[in-house]
Amino acid sequence: MEKTTILCHYVQALMKSIKRNGHDPLPILQYAGIPLEVANDANARVPYRHFIKLLRKCMAILQDEYLGLVEPAVPTGSFYFAGHLLIGAPNLKKALHLGIGYYQHISNAYDLKLVEDGDIVRLEAKIIKPELDPDHLLAEFILTGWHRTACWLISKNIILKEVNFNYAPPEHESEYRYLFPCPRNYDQPCLSLSFSAEYLSLPITQNSSTLVDYIRKSPENILLNPVEDDSYSTKIRLEIEACENNSFPTFEVIAEKFFMTPKTLRKKLKSEGVTYQKIKDIIRRDIAIYHLTQHKWSISEIAIKIGFSEPGAFIRAFKGWTGVTPRAYRESDSDS
Structure with a gap:
C-alpha cells in the first residue's frame, strides 16, 4: 500500500x-x-x-464517520461499538443483520437490507439524501465498507457476483475495476452487491483483540482499498510486486508461472478488460509517484528504476498517466 x-x-x-x-x-x-x-x-x-x-x-x-455526506452526522466512535456487536455474532448472516439494525437505529442516512434469493444474497442500499453525495463517495463507502468488513469478519475474501449502482457510469469508472472486481451495472433501482449465500453460514473468526487492530487501520482498510480477488490481473500484479527491484518479467515468463500459453493468458486478460501493458503501466505510475514524492532519486534514476531505457520516454509516459511532467509533479509536491 x-x-x-x-x-x-x-x-x-x-x-x-x-x-x-x-x-x-x-x-x-x-x-x-x-x-x-x-x-x-x-x-x-x-x-x-x-x-x-x-x-x-x-x-x-x-466529527462524522460518514465524512459530512449525511445529515445528521454519524458520530465518530460509532464503528467501534458496531464492531463489538458484530464479532459477538455466531455467523456472518447474524452479524450482518445486527450491523444493519445498529446503523438503522443510530442514523437515517440510508436504508439497508439483506435479501436472500435462493443461492444468492444481495445487500441493498438506498441513500436518503443523494444530493449530499454528488460525487458518489458515500455510495462507494457504503458498498466497499460493508463488503470489506464482511470479508474481515470471516477471514475470507467474499467474491462478488455483481455490483449495481443507481447512477450512470461516473467519469472515474475506470477505478471501479479495482474497487469492484466483478460485473458492474449502472442506472439500477438501488445500490447493491451480491454474493453466494454460502458465505452467510460461515462463523465469525474475529475477536476483541483483532478488532482493536482493525479499527486502528480504519478507514483505509474499508473505504477505497481494493480487495484481492481471483482475477488474473490481480495475480499478475502480485507476481510483479513480488519481484526484486521492481523488475518486470516478460509476458511469457508470467504465462509459464500460471501453467498456460501466452495466448491463453492474453484471452483471460482480455475478458477482464485489461492488458499486461496496462498492468505494468499502473504499477510503474504508482512507483514513479512514490519516488517523486520521496525526493531521493533524480528523474533519470526513477526512469531507469521502473524500466525505461531513457528519461524522455518516461517523461512522455508519466505525462500521459497524470497530465503533468515528473518535474512539475515533484515541484508541486515540494511547494505543498
Whole structure:
C-alpha cells in the first residue's frame, strides 16, 4: 500500500464536503501534503498514504464517520461499538443483520437490507439524501465498507457476483475495476452487491483483540482499498510486486508461472478488460509517484528504476498517466 496512488477525484470529493460543511479545505490539504495544483486536477493522482491522512483529518474535523455526506452526522466512535456487536455474532448472516439494525437505529442516512434469493444474497442500499453525495463517495463507502468488513469478519475474501449502482457510469469508472472486481451495472433501482449465500453460514473468526487492530487501520482498510480477488490481473500484479527491484518479467515468463500459453493468458486478460501493458503501466505510475514524492532519486534514476531505457520516454509516459511532467509533479509536491 505504501506505493499505491489514488485518483484526485476522491480528494476533490472530500474537499467539496469540507467546504459545504463550513471549513477551509486549503489547510487540510497542506496538512495531508497534497499540493493544491495537483488536487485541482481530477485526473492527477496522489500517494494513497497522503489521501488517508486527508481522510482522517476530515473525519476528525467534521466529527462524522460518514465524512459530512449525511445529515445528521454519524458520530465518530460509532464503528467501534458496531464492531463489538458484530464479532459477538455466531455467523456472518447474524452479524450482518445486527450491523444493519445498529446503523438503522443510530442514523437515517440510508436504508439497508439483506435479501436472500435462493443461492444468492444481495445487500441493498438506498441513500436518503443523494444530493449530499454528488460525487458518489458515500455510495462507494457504503458498498466497499460493508463488503470489506464482511470479508474481515470471516477471514475470507467474499467474491462478488455483481455490483449495481443507481447512477450512470461516473467519469472515474475506470477505478471501479479495482474497487469492484466483478460485473458492474449502472442506472439500477438501488445500490447493491451480491454474493453466494454460502458465505452467510460461515462463523465469525474475529475477536476483541483483532478488532482493536482493525479499527486502528480504519478507514483505509474499508473505504477505497481494493480487495484481492481471483482475477488474473490481480495475480499478475502480485507476481510483479513480488519481484526484486521492481523488475518486470516478460509476458511469457508470467504465462509459464500460471501453467498456460501466452495466448491463453492474453484471452483471460482480455475478458477482464485489461492488458499486461496496462498492468505494468499502473504499477510503474504508482512507483514513479512514490519516488517523486520521496525526493531521493533524480528523474533519470526513477526512469531507469521502473524500466525505461531513457528519461524522455518516461517523461512522455508519466505525462500521459497524470497530465503533468515528473518535474512539475515533484515541484508541486515540494511547494505543498
